[in-house]
Each structure stands twice: as C-alpha cells, then as structure tokens.
Amino acid sequence: MxxxxxxxxxxxxINENFPQWYTDVILKxxxxxxxxxxxxxxxRPYGYAIWENIQNELNKRFKKSxxxxxxxxxxxxxxxxxxxxxxxxxxxxxxxxxxxxGGKELDEAxxxxxxxxTIICDMFAKxxxxxRDLPIVINQWANVMRWxxxxxxxxxxxxxxxxxxxxxxxTSEEAEAKTQQMLEIYKEFAExxxxxxxxxxxxxxxxxxxxxxxxxxxxxxxxDGKSLQAGTSHYLGQNFAKAFNMKFLDKDGELKYGxxxxxxxxxxxxxxxxxxxxxxxxxxxxxxxxPIQVVIVPIAMHKEGVLDKANELKKAFEDAGIRVTLDSRxxxxxxxxxxxxxxxxxVRIEVGxxxxxxxxxxxxxxxxxxxxxxxxxxxxAVKTLLDDVQVGLxxxxxxxxxxxxKWAETLDxxxxxxxxxxxxxxxxxxxxxxxxxIKERAxxxxxxxxxxxxxxxxxxxxxxKAEKVVLYARAY
Amino acid sequence: MxxxxxxxxxxxxINENFPQWYTDVILKxxxxxxxxxxxxxxxRPYGYAIWENIQNELNKRFKKSxxxxxxxxxxxxxxxxxxxxxxxxxxxxxxxxxxxxGGKELDEAxxxxxxxxTIICDMFAKxxxxxRDLPIVINQWANVMRWxxxxxxxxxxxxxxxxxxxxxxxTSEEAEAKTQQMLEIYKEFAExxxxxxxxxxxxxxxxxxxxxxxxxxxxxxxxDGKSLQAGTSHYLGQNFAKAFNMKFLDKDGELKYGxxxxxxxxxxxxxxxxxxxxxxxxxxxxxxxxPIQVVIVPIAMHKEGVLDKANELKKAFEDAGIRVTLDSRxxxxxxxxxxxxxxxxxVRIEVGxxxxxxxxxxxxxxxxxxxxxxxxxxxxAVKTLLDDVQVGLxxxxxxxxxxxxKWAETLDxxxxxxxxxxxxxxxxxxxxxxxxxIKERAxxxxxxxxxxxxxxxxxxxxxxKAEKVVLYARAY
Numbered sequence: 001m002x003x004x005x006x007x008x009x010x011x012x013x014i015n016e017n018f019p020q021w022y023t024d025v026i027l028k029x030x031x032x033x034x035x036x037x038x039x040x041x042x043x044r045p046y047g048y049a050i051w052e053n054i055q056n057e058l059n060k061r062f063k064k065s066x067x068x069x070x071x072x073x074x075x076x077x078x079x080x081x082x083x084x085x086x087x088x089x090x091x092x093x094x095x096x097x098x099x100x101x102g103g104k105e106l107d108e109a110x111x112x113x114x115x116x117x118t119i120i121c122d123m124f125a126k127x128x129x130x131x132r133d134l135p136i137v138i139n140q141w142a143n144v145m146r147w148x149x150x151x152x153x154x155x156x157x158x159x160x161x162x163x164x165x166x167x168x169x170x171t172s173e174e175a176e177a178k179t180q181q182m183l184e185i186y187k188e189f190a191e192x193x194x195x196x197x198x199x200x201x202x203x204x205x206x207x208x209x210x211x212x213x214x215x216x217x218x219x220x221x222x223x224d225g226k227s228l229q230a231g232t233s234h235y236l237g238q239n240f241a242k243a244f245n246m247k248f249l250d251k252d253g254e255l256k257y258g259x260x261x262x263x264x265x266x267x268x269x270x271x272x273x274x275x276x277x278x279x280x281x282x283x284x285x286x287x288x289x290x291p292i293q294v295v296i297v298p299i300a301m302h303k304e305g306v307l308d309k310a311n312e313l314k315k316a317f318e319d320a321g322i323r324v325t326l327d328s329r330x331x332x333x334x335x336x337x338x339x340x341x342x343x344x345x346x347v348r349i350e351v352g353x354x355x356x357x358x359x360x361x362x363x364x365x366x367x368x369x370x371x372x373x374x375x376x377x378x379x380x381a382v383k384t385l386l387d388d389v390q391v392g393l394x395x396x397x398x399x400x401x402x403x404x405x406k407w408a409e410t411l412d413x414x415x416x417x418x419x420x421x422x423x424x425x426x427x428x429x430x431x432x433x434x435x436x437x438i439k440e441r442a443x444x445x446x447x448x449x450x451x452x453x454x455x456x457x458x459x460x461x462x463x464x465k466a467e468k469v470v471l472y473a474r475a476y
Numbered sequence: 477m478x479x480x481x482x483x484x485x486x487x488x489x490i491n492e493n494f495p496q497w498y499t500d501v502i503l504k505x506x507x508x509x510x511x512x513x514x515x516x517x518x519x520r521p522y523g524y525a526i527w528e529n530i531q532n533e534l535n536k537r538f539k540k541s542x543x544x545x546x547x548x549x550x551x552x553x554x555x556x557x558x559x560x561x562x563x564x565x566x567x568x569x570x571x572x573x574x575x576x577x578g579g580k581e582l583d584e585a586x587x588x589x590x591x592x593x594t595i596i597c598d599m600f601a602k603x604x605x606x607x608r609d610l611p612i613v614i615n616q617w618a619n620v621m622r623w624x625x626x627x628x629x630x631x632x633x634x635x636x637x638x639x640x641x642x643x644x645x646x647t648s649e650e651a652e653a654k655t656q657q658m659l660e661i662y663k664e665f666a667e668x669x670x671x672x673x674x675x676x677x678x679x680x681x682x683x684x685x686x687x688x689x690x691x692x693x694x695x696x697x698x699x700d701g702k703s704l705q706a707g708t709s710h711y712l713g714q715n716f717a718k719a720f721n722m723k724f725l726d727k728d729g730e731l732k733y734g735x736x737x738x739x740x741x742x743x744x745x746x747x748x749x750x751x752x753x754x755x756x757x758x759x760x761x762x763x764x765x766x767p768i769q770v771v772i773v774p775i776a777m778h779k780e781g782v783l784d785k786a787n788e789l790k791k792a793f794e795d796a797g798i799r800v801t802l803d804s805r806x807x808x809x810x811x812x813x814x815x816x817x818x819x820x821x822x823v824r825i826e827v828g829x830x831x832x833x834x835x836x837x838x839x840x841x842x843x844x845x846x847x848x849x850x851x852x853x854x855x856x857a858v859k860t861l862l863d864d865v866q867v868g869l870x871x872x873x874x875x876x877x878x879x880x881x882k883w884a885e886t887l888d889x890x891x892x893x894x895x896x897x898x899x900x901x902x903x904x905x906x907x908x909x910x911x912x913x914i915k916e917r918a919x920x921x922x923x924x925x926x927x928x929x930x931x932x933x934x935x936x937x938x939x940x941k942a943e944k945v946v947l948y949a950r951a952y
Contacts, residue, residue: 033599035549036556037586042599045544045614052545068521069528073511073635074619075572080512093579096551098588101572101634102623110513112574112588123509123518138521143550143619147578158577159549 011342014280018224022152025274025282029343032153039151039158043267046343047154049291050270051161055141057193057288058163058265061185067139067165072119074142075110080118083243087117090210094147096158112145117211117236117262120166121244128258130249131170137178139165154271155228155476162266168246168258175259176235182263183216183233190230194269195286195393196220196276197401198230199423199471201448206435209262213237219447219471221401222275225421227447227473230272233263271476276397277367283344284366286393287386294324294382295340297333299352309356313349313377320379322386341366346389347382349374367393405471411461414472415442423473425450427466429459437461444472487818490756494700498628501750501758505819508629515627515634519743522819523630525767526746527637531617533669533764534639534741537661543615543641548595550618551586556594559719563593566686570622572634588621593687593712593738596642597720604644604734606725611645613654630747631704631952638742644722644734651735652711658739659692659709666706670745671762671869672696672752673877674706675899675947677924682911685738689713695923695947697877698751701897703923703949706748709739747952752873753843759820760842762869763862770800770858771816773809775828785832789825789853796855798862817842822865823858825850843869881947887937890948891918899949901926903942905935911946913937920948 011028012020026032031047034040043051059069075098082088095111113119124136145159154160165182169175183200190198198218208215212234219227240246241257250256277284287293294317298310310326317324327336333350340348350362355376363372363382367389374381406417408426417424424444428434435446438461452469459466487504488496502508507523510516519527535545551574558564571587589595600612621635641658645651659676666674674694684691688710696706716722717733726732753760763769770793774786786802793800803812809826816824826838831852839848839858843865850857882893884902893900900920904910911922914937928945935942 033602036553036595036598037549037551040549040551042549043547045546048546049544051547068525070521070524071519071527071637073513073516073518074621075513075516075635077512096574096577096586098572099575100585102625103569109576110572119512122512126509145550149578159551161547 011280011282014223014278021278022275025278025342026153029283031270031274031283034153037158039148041153041157041159043161046291047270050273050285050289051267053289053291054193054269055163057189061189062139062163062165065137065181065185067137069141070138071140071142072116072123074113076113076116076119078109078111080122081111083118084211084240086239087211087243091115091146096145096147113142114144114146115262115264116140116142116144116164117166117240118244121168121240121246121260124166124168124258124260125244125246128168128246128248131251134248134258135167135169135174135178137165137167139163152271154267154274156268160267162264164262164264166260166262168241168260170248170250170256170258172237172259175237175261179214179216179233179235179261179263182261183218183231186218186231186233186263186265190218190220191394192390193286193288194273194276195288195390195397196230196272197394197398199448199450201450201471203232203448204435204446204470206432207446209234211236211239213239217448219473219475220272220276221397221404221423221473222272222476223278224275225404225418225423225474227423227475228268228272228275229447229475230269231263231265234261236260236262277393278344281338282342284393285344285346287346287390290344290346291323292325292343292345293322293386294347294349295336295345296324296326296349296351297336297340298326298328299333299350299355301328303353305356306351306353309376310351313351313361316377316379317382320383322379322382347385349382351376365389365392367396408460411437411441414438414444414460418442418444418472418474423447423471425452425469425471426460427454427457428468428470429462429464430467431462434459434461438472442472442474444474447471447473447475487756487758490699490754497754498751501754501818502629505759507746507750510629513634515624517629517633517635519637522767523746526749526761526765527743529765529767530669530745531639533665537665538615538639538641541613541657541661543613546614546616547618548592548599548616550589552589552592552595554585554587556598557587559594560687560716562715563687563719567591567622570624572621572623589618590620590622591738591740592616592618592620592640593642593716594720597644597716597722597736600642600644600734600736601720601722604722604724607646607727610724610734611643611650611654613641613643615639615641628747630743630750632744636743638740640738640740642736642738644717644736646724646726646732646734648713648735651713651737655690655692655709655711655737655739658737659694659707662694662707662709662739662741666694666696667870669762669764670749670752671764671866671873672706672748673870673874675924675926677926677947679708679924680911680922680946682908683922685710687712687715689715693924695949695951696748696752697873697880697899697949698748698952699754700751701880701894701899701950703899703951704744704748704751705923705951706745707739707741710737712736712738753869754820757814758818760869761820761822763822763866766820766822767799768801768819768821769798769862770823770825771812771821772800772802772825772827773812773816774802774804775809775826775831777804779829781832782827782829785852786827789827789837792853792855793858796859798855798858823861825858827852841865841868843872884936887913887917890914890920890936894918894920894948894950899923899947901928901945901947902936903930903933904944904946905938905940906943907938910935910937914948918948918950920950923947923949923951
C-alpha cells in the first residue's frame, strides 16, 4: 500500500461533521460493512472481537448473579404478539413476517423475534409448577429483528445482536430487586469495561418498554452531546404472567401469577464506544474490550536483532495475558502508526536498535498520545499502562460529560442547552403534554427521571408544581 | 420431591426403544424442550452449557488455525440463492421466506439463511481486491433455518445453531488444504472433546453439499448402530467465486477468480454425545464438555462438619478449574445419586462423617459406575479421574464401534449388516444406480468413501470393477 492510499482514507472532521466522521471511522477500521439488504450490517472480525469481549465480561457478571444462558426459537407465532396489549402496539409495526416455508404458505404467519418476552414467558409457564421452581433467571444471546426506517450500523439496524435476560419470581419485590440488580450490573460494566459513565433511572411512561410496568435505562453522552440509550431493564409486573398464564403453586397452597423482569444490551454498545471515545485520528478503544490491546511496531525492522526482540516481547506480553499483535509488514513505521491509531489500539510499543541497546522501549498511549519510556520487556509496566488508559478514559469522559449537564427552568433554556450539545436537567410536572412540547420545541426527549429534589420547583414547560426532575437530551 | 416423582420419571428401555429412550433422556434431564412452532426447540440451560463448552473448544482451535469470527445478516435476498445452480436446487425447497416487514409487503422476498455461502461470498467479492487480501478465513456462530418435515430435538430441527466457516484463497491448492485442515480439526475435536471416534472421508456425488466440488464428512456411530453426520467440510472450487464474481488481482497482474471452502458443525453434536455415550440411567457426558464435571453429595448432611467439609472441597475443586456443584438440597443421597447419574455428571464425590474421620472421600465414575476411594481433598486425583473418564469413554466407544464395522460383498450382506446394527464397508463401482439400490434394499446410505484398497474387488451391487470402498450405514 502507498502514501496515496493513506490520503484516500482520510476521515471527515469530527467537529464539523460528526455523522460522517462516524461512518468513515467504522468503515475504514473495518469494524463493519453494509449488508445487501437495506438496514442490515456485516460485523467484520475487528468489530465482532469487541462484541466477544463484551460478551465475556457480561457473561462473567450474569453468571455470578445467578443467570444461566439458554436459547429460544427465533420464530414466534404471530398470535403470541397480540396477547399483551401494549406489547403488540409497540412491536407490531416493526416486525418481519415469515409467511412461507418449505415451499408452502404457512397456516399461521410467524414473526421473527423483535424481543422474546412472549415466547420465553410461554415456556416459563410450562416450567414453573411450584414456588420451588422459582426464580427462573435466564439469559439469551441472540439476533433480533426490528424493521426500522432510518438505520445506521451498530446504532440502529434491522437485525442486531443482543442479550436479553428474562426472569420470573414468586413476589413483586424479588422481580423489582432483579430489575435493579441488572441495571446496576450494566452501569458497573459500562463504566469499568467500556469506560463510559452513564446516567441511570426510571423512564417516563412515554419512553417505557411496550408491556412493562416500569423501564429503567442507562444513558450515555456521546461526543456530540447526544444521548445513547445503552441498556434497559424492565420490571414487567404481572403483565406477561397474565398474558401467558404463568402460574405457580405458592407455599400457602394457592395458585398465583409470577412476577417478571427483562433486561438487555446490544451491539449498539459498539457504537457507544466509538462515539464516546473517538477522536480525529479514529477509534480510541478501552483496553478491556479492545481486540488488540498492544501493537508492537519494530523500528528499522531489518536491522539485526530487532525482529527477534520484537517477537520476544510479543511472546512475553501474550504470556502475561495481553492481547498483542506484532506489525512486521513491509511498511514504514509512520504508516503503521497511522493505521493502528485509527484502529484505536490502546498502547503502541516501539522498539528499534537504539532502544535495544539502551534496554528501553517506547510506549504511546492512544488516549492521550503521550509517549513514555519503559524498561525493555517490562510486562508489568505495560499492564499498568493499560490500566491507566482504562481508568483515564473513564475519568476523561466523566469530566467532559459532567461539564455538559445543564439545568433549565424554561422551555427556551432547554432548547438552548441541547442546541449547545448538552444534556439538560429540568423539573417536570409529570404530564405527557409537557414532554411532547419539549420534543417539538427542542427535538429532545426525556431520557431518565433523576433523584434530584423538586422541592419548590415548577415544571419548565407549564409552570405547575414539579413532580420529578427529568434528564432531557437529543438521542440516538 | 418424592419417591413417587422418581418413579414417574423412568426412562424407556435403551435396547428395546432407543428413540423413546432418547426423547425421555433429553426432556427429563432438561437439556431441551419443544418450542411452540412445530420443529423448533428450546435449548435449556443444561443443554446450552454443553454448547458453550463446544464453542469454547472449537473457538480455540479455529483461532489457532487463523480463522476470525464475524457476523453476517440472517436475511438474504431470494435472488442470491439462485445464483449458484446446484445450491438453489438443494436449498430452495426448505427455506423460510420473509415476505412482509415493517407493515408492508417487501419488493423482493428475503430468505432466512439455510447456510451463508451466498451472502458471505457476496461480501468477500467486495473485500478482495488483490492477492494481498487473501486468504480470507472467517467463521460465524449463528442460527440457521431449514424447514424439515421430520424433526427431532438437536438431530434435525427447523432452526438450529451452528458455526459456519467460509474461506477464499488465491489457489485451488490452498482452498483444498484448508478443507482438509478443518476436517482434521473436527476429527481431533470429536475424539478428544466429545470422546466420539469418527470416520472421515469424501462423500459421493449424491451425498455432497449443494454447490460444492467435493464434500468431506465425519461420521459417528450411535449406540443403535446408525450413523450421525457430525460435521462437514466442503471444497467449493470456483463455483461460488463465479456465481458471486469473487475476483482478485493476482501477483502476475491478472484478474482471477478465488477458490473457496466452507465447513460447519451444529447443535447436532449434542445429540451425538447423548446417543454415543448414554446408558439406561441416562446421560453420560465427557468431562471436557460436561456443564458440571463433579457433583459433591454430602452423606448424613446434617451431622456436624459434613457440609463445612463439602463446601471446602467445592472451593478447592473450583480453584483447580473444575466445574463443580454441591448438592445440599434436602433430599436423600439415593435420590440425588439418581438425578446426577441421569444428568450424566462424569464424577460424583460422596463425603460423610466417617470419610472425614478417615481422611477419605468416595468417588464414582459415571462411565463405568466404578467406586474409588480417594484421599480427602485430593484435587489432583479428581482431575486425573476426569482425564481417565474422558480417555475411557473414547476407548470404549472406539472398541464398540470397531466391533460393529462389517465387510460386505453383496447387497444381501449389506442388508444383513445394517439390519444387525452395523456400519458396512463394501466395494462400489462408482455409479449412482448402485447407491440408490442399496438405499432401496437396506435403507442405508453411503456415508463416506474410505481409503481401503479396491484391488481385485467388485461392486457389491452390480459386480463391475470396484472404484472405491464405501462406508454405508443407516443414518440420522
């Protein structure tokens, strides 16, 4: 490849045209490509490896919390969707429908799961006989399909990958506690693995999941000041239990309906990572989920001993559990620097003849672009550096975010704040009309309700007594 | 639960009614359940955990071989299927078709992938510009859909989970080598992880994959003497390259078509494990893929110190990387023994007051039902025992299988052999008619062609000069 090629792959200006920057980065780093059917994506190896790391981290946490993985059929009888009134209203407009199979028209149309509450609750009903069978806490990694009009890779695609947890409990308290527990796990995971600080809280009626009693969301600020819903946890009460006849014999000998929850995150998280940490050079990946944590670039590669030493370092890093690659391609170091910076590899290690002579190696942090001299082969120092990058990214994101959360007391202030690429906290009377007016005026939606005190506060829209403080933002 | 319940869950006689035995075992051990749509299955946690272990083992091997995981869209334009003539003929009759989505009829019908050669080759064509981009070696873990008339959980279901590897190379030699390499990986995996010996070899024209130049299969003998195709590796030549315009600029400056391969195994393997190792008590799981490798059953559980010691053992085993569970439920040891034997846990450890006093624990191997006294807390001995079970299962299966491979020189002998629950080797002239006659007379199909010499041999059906020795069997 030539300098020429490098020029061709320039990335749009991140400040002037953030959407184009996003598209350039995801395509040029080979995270993803467009599939042949409109609205679909191909997750390429570099993108899929991030997803695998996300899966590993979440699986650890899910299993520790008592959840077990399982797999349910993708095709659901169309009639199932209609059993829960709000659920069908929410999902019917965007389902894909199988009408023919095996060369024949089907007796009953089947939908491709947009989410699996219906089919999983149907199975739970079969499996729960007595209180001894409860709780059932199951997670599924799967593809789902929602036919969307406007799509963008990772952020909104007709098919996406996700995990969906589904639980049923003997009491409402347990189901509510599970809903909260999973929200907490998501928050901890977002912060410690993705290095993304999130706001969590209850959604308004307007924004809740179709069929839930209450939806809790976690919202992350992207570099352009917009919010990305990064995960949700739903308390479903007995809505699905009643729709699917999920009954159990309780300790007191009575047949009762169970209480359920569901919770999920998706490949959207990859979009969140890109838009929370990237810069003009391209991706900036948090070490915990980066497919490659360290790239070794040999300097004056053909000089005696350099490649041998580079290979030795690679081996030592691998043995220490670091995901490392050695770039021994026949290109200039500068060309390689550009490529790996674009790909967001957290730490670059340069090693050349002089370094070897001096017993040193040069490390570069992708997040700060800082260069640090390390003792040659000091694996612990590299690990510490990776930890520093991970922590540094979270701190940097948190500071940037916190400086962009504004308070507003009027509709105009809400407009000004979101127009200035901020999140906005504003008091709210609790009525749908005021929420709609904010959407109309400022193109912002309520993200979550906060714990801030409303004492003495009045609704930013109608001026009536405030019931809650709401976090508003423009959103992906 | 009561003795009564135990009686209710009796398993059909494995020798008299093997199909019913299979159904009883998979349902009663909660590996799987029937989904609401005919031909679909729900893979329950105990079954899915086996799949996760299979995935882990295969991922290790795939990654070492240079394959990278990725994900491609599930919905494929119907027109793609028609681009490769044999491929459409093979798969069109069993596809499921999406005709409506987002509340509208689609302009072009979409099929749910029955396999992904078409869409992946379409993407490969986009990604391969020059010889430098080759080979591309990608694996996908995904669900696929084939509308089957007769279904049975794990063995044949309309939707199943699998991995499908897809590769493209600059030369036919490389593509053929990859086809063989993956077949070898499958064989090594089947033997060392699943403890199932397999015959591998090329399939006849009749049995090959629709669109392949050559299909190589691995065939495993089940306890009833039938064969289960446990994996396939296809050399695709330039069939898909030409259909999808997969061209690259070669070193010599010429634009050439690539050469491709594909290979896969599926959740069928779980069925293979069950039917290769099970017995009248239920499942017998090989330690490498068993969700639970060791179950600790405390004896006289409520006596002082017993549960403490059992928990101590559990902790020690866990620390040693053993997948262990401690059954402290309020049931009799006998009841627990039955349950865990049915679930096929490879090693049971009993520990009671007298054992503790004597510094001993009692181990039972699920495969041989042998009881062995071990020093209390000797984790290494438990690991050795697990290794012994793993190796023992493979040896036992291999001996049993080898004693049931017969030679036949005539159609009648072929019939007698398969009727007697054997595999049969027989010389074959190479013509389709003779293969069809064997199917008609003996309900057996050619599984793979073997390396046995045909010198002086004549076709068991027509008596003409033999070209190949073929392995025949009744098959799942």
